[in-house]
Amino acid sequence: MRNIVLIGIGEGDPEHLTVRAVEAMRSVDVFFILDKGERKKELVDFRAEVLGRYVPEGGYRIAEANDPPRDRSSAEYVSAVEDWRKRRADVCERMIAEELGEDETGAFLVWGDPTLYDSTLGILEDILARGTLSFEYTVIPGVSSVSSLVARHRTGLNRIGRPVQITTGRRLAEGFPDGVDDVVVMLDAHCTFAEIENAGMEIYWGAYLGTPEEVTVSGTLPEVAEEIKRVRAEARERNGWIMDTYLLRRNPG
Structure with missing residues (x-):
């Protein structure tokens, strides 16, 4: 069974990570990264900094994909967010299916806390509801x-x-x-x-x-x-x- 871990990494200070988060990172085979483009390159760079600081080199792989853009001009806020989340779920589902073996652990390093104003947890639940992939998942809180x-x-x-x-x-x-x-x-x-x-x-x-x-x-x-x-x-x-x-x-x- 595939396993996914959502790891809260805090608000931009590497010392915000908890001991539990660091221990979980060291057991991960594949880290999934969604690239938001050049204007938000710092978000990807910080994740690389965290991995370099806490996880030994050579023990993991990186799977990276472009984060779908969200329509911020739409007057229909809810439908625009739902459309963006669906397209984001498509990307995440493809990465998990193609990059994570049946007996491996994958992780998303989530800015702040995965349970507070972040879509990753809901996206994993949406993917499971589709019935095309099966995996277990856990959530590790972070400093919000x-x-x-x-x-x-x-x-x-x-x-x-x-x-x-x-x-x-x-x-x-x-x-x-x-x-x-x-x-x-x-x-x-x-x-x-x-x-x-x-x-x-x-x-x-x-x-x-x-x-x-x-x-x-x-x-x-x-x-x-x-x-x-x-x-x-x-x-x-x-x-x-x-x-x-x-x-x-x-x-x-």
């Missing part, structure tokens, strides 16, 4: 962008007796969630924080967390919203891509 963010800002994710919610910029645009005062926002390409009512609200923002390009800004939202927009735009222009997240904290009363 959420954990890195609050640690870097030296603050807690939640407050005593209060809930915290993780959402997207698209959902935040519909309004600040009811019943919570601490909201983590991911996948916000439009700086939605600048559009919401922000009296008495604090923001803890970070991009490229754990990498040499890391940038962070914090403060009261009215005071730093424009600074974050400027820093974000400059960083995206400089690097050609950006991954950022932030915590919005509303003070009740």
Whole structure:
């Protein structure tokens, strides 16, 4: 039986890997890499750095394929993502079938944590549902962008007796969630924080967390919203891509 391991590798710092992740990597026969193109070459380079640091040479193979592009111009967000995931599953299914022997272990090195805003776990489940391939799989957690963010800002994710919610910029645009005062926002390409009512609200923002390009800004939202927009735009222009997240904290009363 083929075996697949999804290994969370953290947010760009090789020291974010857990002991369990390193041990799992050393038992892998084939590492599957999806190349997102020249503009995101750092993502592939970091995986190579991790392998070079923790896994002895010669004990594994690399299977690499181009990551299908996603249509980011479509007004139908859900259908566009579903189409992209299907095409990505096609690529992954082909790599597993062609590159992984029946008694071998393959692995995907997943940025951050495989269970939080990453599609790889769902794609493996989609492949199994097709019934053309059979394999077992395990998931090894990693340090997520959420954990890195609050640690870097030296603050807690939640407050005593209060809930915290993780959402997207698209959902935040519909309004600040009811019943919570601490909201983590991911996948916000439009700086939605600048559009919401922000009296008495604090923001803890970070991009490229754990990498040499890391940038962070914090403060009261009215005071730093424009600074974050400027820093974000400059960083995206400089690097050609950006991954950022932030915590919005509303003070009740």
